[in-house]
Amino acid sequence: MGVRDDAEAIAPELVALRRAIHREPEIGLDLPGTQRKVLAALDGLPLEISLGTALSSVTAVLRGGASGADAQGGPVVLLRGDMDALPVTERTGLDYASQAEGVMHACGHDLHTAMLAGAARLLAARQRELPGAVVFMFQPGEEGHAGARHMIAEGVLDAAGQRPAAAYALHVASADWPAGVCSTRPGPMLAAAEVLAVTVHGHGGHGSEPHHAADPIPAACEMVTALQTLVTRKFDVFDPVVITVGSFHAGTTDNVIPDDAAFLATVRSFSPRARDRLHTSVIALAEGIASAHGLTVSAEFRDGYPVTVNDEAETRFAARVAADLLGEECCVPQLNPMTGAEDFSFVLEQVPGAFLMLGACPPGADPATAPNNHAPDAVFDDSVLAAGAALYAELALRRLARS
Ligand SMILES: [Zn+2]
């Protein structure tokens, strides 16, 4: 039987695992319950397992050959699945909905975890045929906690004794594509995302006598609008950037001028060039406006995620594998990069590979209007679990065979 049929045969277990993880979602770098479920799912497989120390990651290595050592020196492929949830209150009404108040698997990482565990089973059953090793990277903290960077620091890229020749990650989507349809593109796949933190420092006083104070609020407001002008005047329309101020705070009441005004923005870009230009031009803009009003400002970019760049050859290969496995009609090219961001970008900075989207829109829903990832009513369909597990496994099998 082929990988796809074997995956369908274990689909009920993948559904059960996915739903168990969905019911008990966890946020951030510390996911002890999820880690336990993964370890239980991998129990009995011929894997070398190591656990993270700074985070509750699981790294599992499957070595090919009859004894598991025969493929020593063969190539290594890394497969990544993220495991964390979001601070969202679930409104799906599903019978396996989250039981944790204010926490939800709204980005479908529960499916990634189950699919990767499924791939480990499918590949373990083919251990003899594997001419190399597979690293399964079960990663916490994708949603803003840079879990991938922590796992790299703890050695995931060297877990099999040598650097992977290729790395792949799948991501499900509750909208945009019908269930089972895979999409990817070479080059930039997802944006770089950073937090811009700005605090304008003035001097508080009476609201009726602003000339005796140094009011930070009008200057901060000017910065917010000037940032949008900056986007349209300083950046190539074919290498776009997005700046959205999502938080703005100042003051306590109507007749008191506060000392400070602070805002936070998310900043997205798709090339190192645009990112560098953002770093210099945004800070210069904030300092210039502050100084024009006789104020000072602290403005900084906080740790973000770089652009997720798909390797040209690995992406072509992965799309071929997806088309062969899922059907030509189920593998569509992605025209534009997505404005979301991914910490798999840290892996792809060091290992050539590809990030692929997999539609998981439930039957009966219209992908064009279904609630998106991160929405409290986003629903990801279980039917794609077997396809996702098979795709992970097939990517590793064919990539190792090719080397
Ligand atoms: Zn997400």
Ligand SMILES: [Zn+2]
């Ligand atoms: Zn995600």
